[in-house]
Amino acid sequence: MIRGGAPGAVLLVGPSGIGKTTLAQDLAAGLLCEAADATARPDGTCRACRLVGHGTHPDVHRLAPEGPGRQVVIGGPGKPRGVRDLIAELALLPVEGGARVAIIEAAHRLNEDAQAALLKTLEEPPSGTTIILCADAEEPILPTIRSRCARIRLGPVGVRDIEAILIELEAADAPLGARLARIADGRPGLALAWARQPDALRDRDQLGRSLLDLAAQRPSDRLAGIRAIAAAAIALAGGTGSASAGASAGAPPRPRRGAAATEAVETSETPPGTAADDGRDSEAVAPAKAPATERRRSAEAVLSLWTDVTRDLALCQMGLEGSVRDLVRLDETKALAGRVDPEGVAAFLDRIGRATVLLATNVSPELVLDDLALAWPRPDHPAA
Numbered sequence: 001m002i003r004g005g006a007p008g009a010v011l012l013v014g015p016s017g018i019g020k021t022t023l024a025q026d027l028a029a030g031l032l033c034e035a036a037d038a039t040a041r042p043d044g045t046c047r048a049c050r051l052v053g054h055g056t057h058p059d060v061h062r063l064a065p066e067g068p069g070r071q072v073v074i075g076g077p078g079k080p081r082g083v084r085d086l087i088a089e090l091a092l093l094p095v096e097g098g099a100r101v102a103i104i105e106a107a108h109r110l111n112e113d114a115q116a117a118l119l120k121t122l123e124e125p126p127s128g129t130t131i132i133l134c135a136d137a138e139e140p141i142l143p144t145i146r147s148r149c150a151r152i153r154l155g156p157v158g159v160r161d162i163e164a165i166l167i168e169l170e171a172a173d174a175p176l177g178a179r180l181a182r183i184a185d186g187r188p189g190l191a192l193a194w195a196r197q198p199d200a201l202r203d204r205d206q207l208g209r210s211l212l213d214l215a216a217q218r219p220s221d222r223l224a225g226i227r228a229i230a231a232a233a234i235a236l237a238g239g240t241g242s243a244s245a246g247a248s249a250g251a252p253p254r255p256r257r258g259a260a261a262t263e264a265v266e267t268s269e270t271p272p273g274t275a276a277d278d279g280r281d282s283e284a285v286a287p288a289k290a291p292a293t294e295r296r297r298s299a300e301a302v303l304s305l306w307t308d309v310t311r312d313l314a315l316c317q318m319g320l321e322g323s324v325r326d327l328v329r330l331d332e333t334k335a336l337a338g339r340v341d342p343e344g345v346a347a348f349l350d351r352i353g354r355a356t357v358l359l360a361t362n363v364s365p366e367l368v369l370d371d372l373a374l375a376w377p378r379p380d381h382p383a384a
Contacts, residue, residue, distance in 0.1 A: 001130075002030035003038045006099075007150045008125035010132045011107070011141070014154030017189030020134035021105055023154065028052050028060050028101040031130060048096070058095035061086055064105040070293060072104060074113040083114040090126050100129045107133035108140045115142050122148040156186020171195040183308065183326050204305065205328055207232065211309050212332050215340065215376055226302075226373035227366070233298040234290045299365035300356075306372065307352050309333070310345060317342045339379035351375055 001007070006027070012020040029042035029052040042049045051057035065072050066080045075082020086102055094100045104110070110118065122145060125131060138146055157165075162181035165188050166172040172180055172195045180201075184191035194201050207229055214225050290298070312324040316337035324330060355368045 001027060002033075002041050006031055006130040008130065009122050009149040010130060011138065011146060011149035011151045012132065012134045012154060013138050013151060014136070015156075015185075015187055016136050017184070017187035017191075017193070018154045019157065019188055020154060021103070022189075023152075024103045024132040024134055025052060027130075027132060028057075028103065031099045031101055032057060032059060032096070048098075059098065059100045061089050061100070061102045062105065063102070065109045070106070070109055072106065072110040072114050074111070074117050083110070083117045087117065087121050090121065090129055090131075094128065098128070100126070102129065102131045104131065104133045106136070108135040108137050110141065115145055119144055119148075157188050158186070162186075162188045162191050166191060166195055179327070185308070185325070203232070205326075207302075208305060208309050208326065208329050209332060211306055211376075212329065212336055214373060215336060216379055219374055222373040222376065223370055226369045230295070230298050230302055230366070230369055231290075233301050234294050295365045296359065299359055299369055302369060303352060303356055303359065303372075307349070307356075310349050310352060313337050313340070314342070314345050314349065317345065336379065340377040341380060344377035348372075348375060348377055 001010070010027070012023055014020055026042060029044070029049045031041075032048040032052060033041035033043055034046040034048050035041050035043040042052075044053070048057060052060055055062075063072060063081065063083070063086045066082075073080055073082040074084055075086075076084045086104070090100065090102060104118075119142070122131065133141070133145075133149060135141060138151070159178075159181040162184055163174070163177045166177040166180060167174065169192070171177075171192055176195070177191075180191040180194050184194070194204075210225065210229055214222055217225060308325050309329075312326060312329070312333050313336060315321065315324050316330075316334045321330060321334065324333065351372065355372055359365060359368050
């Protein structure tokens with residue numbers, strides 16, 4: 001695209017934290033780079049590359065979700081910034097006289113009005129303009145928009161590559177980098193977010209152990225326990241976002257690495273918290289009293305971790321302890337693995353998948369978590 005001319009619209013699809021925004025910024029830098037040799041673009045040293053890296057290039061226009069609903073809105077005069085504002089900016093002549101790039105983050109959160117407003121511009125994009133949509137999934141995007149974009153799918157990044165990124169940015173030492181690379185599920189942005197929030201990482205460990213402990217509890221205790229876990233996750237999600245954003249603000253001129261952490265924050269992939277030790281503590285931040293958006297974010301974080309815990313449980317049952325995602329809980333995971341039915345664990349993994357789909361709709365987060373808490377496989381015999 002950099003050497004031969006980019007299309008009018010590009011759709012980057014992949015899990016949150018995989019590096020879509022990083023790639024979009026690299027593409028923007030390449031299209032605006034002033035290096036004489038096209039094969040060297042982006043060189044990361046010219047004025048244009050430095051401006052893109054610092055987020056101040058006048059011909060790079062960004063649009064991201066706003067408001068409690070975390071939607072990319074249609075916008076307009078007197079309204080939150082949205083698609084109409086972006087279109088108005090692209091109608092002007094470029095400031096630097098070259099190409100222009102628009103980056104729409106979390107494009108899967110474009111609401112219907114915003115997508116309809118964007119469609120006309122995608123059909124006839126302004127000359128020299130490339131619109132890059134970054135989406136966690138392409139299904140929420142209208143087929144008419146997808147058909148007008150060059151689609152690129154981003155897959156998981158290798159564990160060793162994530163380790164190298166963390167060490168290169170001095171975000172973690174070798175042992176911590178190796179652990180974060182395993183638990184990040186191929187998403188370097190998530191690994192960077194964890195590295196910059198050590199307290200959140202410790203809380204994640206405790207929350208994982210709380211989920212394992214939930215298996216041996218009675219139904220009433222399971223329901224109370226999952227509400228406490230969700231409440232703690234809400235509290236953590238509300239207190240770490242700004243810290244993460246600040247950590248990524250000082251990214252190097254070329255945005256190849258640091259922007260991945262920014263994406264993890266922008267997509268609200270905030271690490272989950274810990275369960276309260278008793279019912280009284282959890283009542284102080286009861287999920288039902290939190291805003292609906294925070295409750296849903298909390299449930300998403302719990303489901304993500306619960307998936308990892310269940311996956312590691314299944315691997316231990318198959319004798320594949322070396323492949324578990326988090327070695328910190330290996331002893332507890334192995335102990336429970338020998339006490340629960342493997343078929344029940346496999347069925348629960350399927351159930352979590354269905355719950356994730358339901359959570360993306362209008363289903364109550366509390367109802368989803370309660371159902372999973374009651375279905376969590378119970379040990380069929382006491383611990384040795």
